[in-house]
Amino acid sequence: MVLLNVQKIEKKFGDFRAVSDVSFNLEGGKIYGLLGPNGAGKTTTIRMIMNILVPDSGSIEFFGQKMSDDLKNRLGYLPEERGLYPKMKVLPLLQFFGEMHGLTAAEAKKRAVFWLEKLEISDKSSLKAEELSKGQQQKIQFISAIIHNPELLILDEPFTGLDPVNVNLFKDIILDLKKENRAIIFSTHLMESAEKLCDEVLMINQGRKVLDGPLKTIQQSYGKKTILLEYSGDQQIIEQQEMVSSVNNYGNYAEIILHDNYSSDDFLRKICPVLSVHRFEAARTSLNDIFISIVKGENHV
């Protein structure tokens, strides 16, 4: 089911075209990576989704309705730069954010307590926000984005400033939300974390969509499918395979490139019975490389 439908949105600031002709659909139960270099138009796109900015043309539909302020209660937002009232105590602060998203005071408080417990900072609930560490503030900010159980969650660089333990904590919650059929937009320029989490990728550069689709498909179509193989046995066998397009063979180590319509799995199945394999690596081109090649290519034009 399509949760959010974005059709050819365009936004200009004066003569500057911040976003132009961007279209995409979001479905529940998936994590979408919104990728792009700084100034690509990610924030502008997010702001248009949240109805903070109104697109000059194009349409944004949320649950089949034109995006409006009334629908804001159904989305959650974790901004890149943290914004908490420094002088407010944690519990009233979360209660306030919950109420701002349409929860009753009692419900907001209940959920705040639940999430503080879950993120292991319930002992900090009577401290002021300014008395917390960066990572703890980040957790509060994260709770404020999910306290009202939004159907669409927009996370702008959620992992910056977190230690590995807390990254895992966040990741697990994000994956739980995904299981609950929420749609999650994960905006980042860190390709490694996008690669690990995202189901689909939307890459924008200079205000335009340059790449869009399931992560696997993208990596397959951009990947050169180089296989790195350490083996012992008859080196002829590799060259004899039909699916091999080219090979760089060193005797007990080879770099192999396959024809387009074959996968590395097919190749492994073929050689396994005849060679003894010590190491097999299907080196896919990383999202990072794809990103760099696209951005460089675009910016040179």
Place this chain on the structure above:
Amino acid sequence: MSKIWTLVKREYSESVFKKSFIIMTIITPLLLVAMGIIPSLLVMMETEDQVRLRILDRTGKLYEPFSSSLQDTLQNGQPRFVHELSETNDSSAVLLGKNLVETQAIDGFLIIPKDVFRRNQITYFSRNVANFDDTNLIESTIQNLADQHRIKNSGLDAGIINELTADIRLKTIKITSEGTESERGFGEEYLSTFILVLIIYVTLLIYGNSVMRSIVHEKSSRIIEVLLSSANPFQLMAGKILGQGFVGFTQYLLWSLTGIGLVLFGSKALPVSSNFLKMDAMIFVYFIIFYILGYFIFATLYAAVGAISNSEQDAQQMATPVVFMLIIPIMIIGFLVKSPDSSLAITLSMIPFFSPIIMFARINLSNPGFLQIGTSILILILSTVFLIWITGKIFRVGILMYGKRPTLPEIIKWIKY
């Protein structure tokens, strides 16, 4: 609507339970009462010293009546003036007198010449000739003696002369809009008006500023982005203005209740609090009305300034024109007290940014009538609504702008946009 309410609730509870609010709420009425009491306290605590006078009486007959007329006493009951007669009356006596003043053995040396009633002049030597109290007293005492002496010499009856030349005092009574009369003079009128107007001025400045600061703060700490994910800019602005407004209103209510209480019971509780508390309870109702109206128009202006600023310093700088609009009516108050019903005063009390202070001052000073008060209030409300509409537009764009300070043409573009 519920979002505005949530915003108001947060703004209110964060401000009202702050120490600074509680302190200011308590201290201001205390200051107000103190201003009524302190002048009389000061008089009571005035340090008084005896004045040692030496008199060289060349007429030979004025010393006795003079010293018996000069019989003021100090707070502690001792005579204010201690006089001694210079025994000799030659030039060495003059030198001696001056010398005694110089060495601080005496405080004043008075020479009454032989022909004092023809020359109309006596000479007074002192280290401090700026003490009006003392010199006036000495002068008027001699004057009285001279008057009596001349009347006596002319053969007229002193009693009749006194009757004929008796002073006429002007007793000023103010008729208020409710038809009640109160005995008031320029001093009390000016003081009470000025104090109330000053409170309006200061609170408009304080609460307008806190609206602005709070917006700048939310902007620079990026809270605004989180808030915008759940509310729209207009709700944020309304929440801010109403929230701080309720804070100010709470304070005003507490003050006004104190004021009304003082008017009703003050004379019993505070016998020294003087005339200045003898005010119409209705004044406090207008006090609240004009504060609220003034608050809305200035809070809106301050909200606009907050939205286009990036830092507090930036905001304070940009708020200067707003502050001027508050200062100008304060500067006019002096003129207003003299002629509260001049056409200039009437005009100024209709201009939206000035009217909260000027109209309120005029209500205090004279009786502008309901038509003028009503018109002024109506103009104020209409301009505030218009201003909120414009500021809403500036606000929407401004709160998401970081970095560069917008120019005036840019702001105008935002309004049109």
